[in-house]
Amino acid sequence: MKFAVIVFPGSNCDDDMYYAIEETLGEEVEKVWYTETDISDYDAVLLPGGFSYGDYLRSGAIARFAPVMESVIDQAQRGKPVLGICNGFQVLLEARLLPGAMQFNKNLKFICRPTPLTVANADTMFTTEYEQGSTVTIPVAHGEGNYYCDDDTLEVLKQNDRIVFTYQDDINGSAAGIAGITNEKGNILGMMPHPERAVSDLLGSTDGRRLFQSMLKNWRETHVASS
Amino acid sequence: MFKVHVYVTLKEGVLDPQGSAVTDSLHAMNYTEVNSVRIGKYLELEVENTDNLEKRIEEMCEKLLSNPVIEDYTYTIGEAVSS
Numbered sequence: 182m183k184f185a186v187i188v189f190p191g192s193n194c195d196d197d198m199y200y201a202i203e204e205t206l207g208e209e210v211e212k213v214w215y216t217e218t219d220i221s222d223y224d225a226v227l228l229p230g231g232f233s234y235g236d237y238l239r240s241g242a243i244a245r246f247a248p249v250m251e252s253v254i255d256q257a258q259r260g261k262p263v264l265g266i267c268n269g270f271q272v273l274l275e276a277r278l279l280p281g282a283m284q285f286n287k288n289l290k291f292i293c294r295p296t297p298l299t300v301a302n303a304d305t306m307f308t309t310e311y312e313q314g315s316t317v318t319i320p321v322a323h324g325e326g327n328y329y330c331d332d333d334t335l336e337v338l339k340q341n342d343r344i345v346f347t348y349q350d351d352i353n354g355s356a357a358g359i360a361g362i363t364n365e366k367g368n369i370l371g372m373m374p375h376p377e378r379a380v381s382d383l384l385g386s387t388d389g390r391r392l393f394q395s396m397l398k399n400w401r402e403t404h405v406a407s408s
Numbered sequence: 409m410f411k412v413h414v415y416v417t418l419k420e421g422v423l424d425p426q427g428s429a430v431t432d433s434l435h436a437m438n439y440t441e442v443n444s445v446r447i448g449k450y451l452e453l454e455v456e457n458t459d460n461l462e463k464r465i466e467e468m469c470e471k472l473l474s475n476p477v478i479e480d481y482t483y484t485i486g487e488a489v490s491s
Contacts, residue, residue: 238472238473239475242472242475243472246471246472274477275475280477281477282475282477282478284422284423284424284425284478285425285426286425287423287425288425289425289426289429327425329422329423329477329478330477354423354425
């Protein structure tokens with residue numbers, strides 16, 4: 182399985198994401214600069230955290246129009262796995278690949294700490310290696326992770342099991358405690374916590390590993406088994 | 409060339425953590441008559457006179473300058489400026 186880590190000016194978790202794939206999965210992974218226009222060769226797209234374009238205007242707003250995004254959107258709509266973490270989630274929201282928007286954390290603080298999450302849906306291509314309803318501890322690091330969507334959208338997310346991770350404590354004011362959601366098809370996951378920072382005991386947690394392992398396992402089941 | 413003034417504000421009903429903090433601060437300073445503060449953005453554009461000027465400005469506002477999920481925008485086309 183071949184992963185692309187998209188690098189925007191101001192991305193700063195691209196190395197972490199790269200090593201998470203390399204060390205956790207031992208699969209092929211490449212960094213792809215934001216000026217690329219065709220990423221169809223990759224099997225999965227990873228949008229890392231950071232401060233793309235300095236978070237100017239709104240987090241992710243300018244990155245959303247970077248040259249590479251046309252191909253990211255195209256691949257996402259074709260059903261390829263797309264994972265956006267932190268700033269990557271914000272980019273997916275700005276690109277309207279996922280519904281809603283981010284606001285400043287309700288206490289206006291940048292929050293950076295390991296955070297207990299509930300796996301609210303273990304039946305996505307990103308979470309099958311987790312147990313439904315289990316607790317995982319994954320670090321967050323954001324100032325704008327206060328997820329907002331209107332009531333109708335929230336109802337749709339709930340009805341269709343598109344809320345994948347929730348915060349166990351209300352750390353930032355997110356609607357329904359949302360930490361991560363998928364699109365309707367389930368091939369796009371956006372989440373504020375950083376699973377790529379929780380892939381070894383040295384980092385304090387290995388709870389992020391199973392997310393990447395789920396991606397690989399589910400990809401193999403649909404691609405390798407049938408070929 | 410025109411000066412275009414764009415105002416981006418949070419939609420009604422969307423909470424504004426920054427505005428709340430500023431309201432609290434004003435109250436602490438004894439400006440208790442302030443009931444609420446909502447913080448928005450003001451953008452000043454210098455724009456060449458083109459066909460469909462208004463339509464193009466609205467496009468810019470909807471695509472990039474504001475996020476229609478949480479924000480509204482208004483704009484005025486101001487005085488002509490020499491380039």
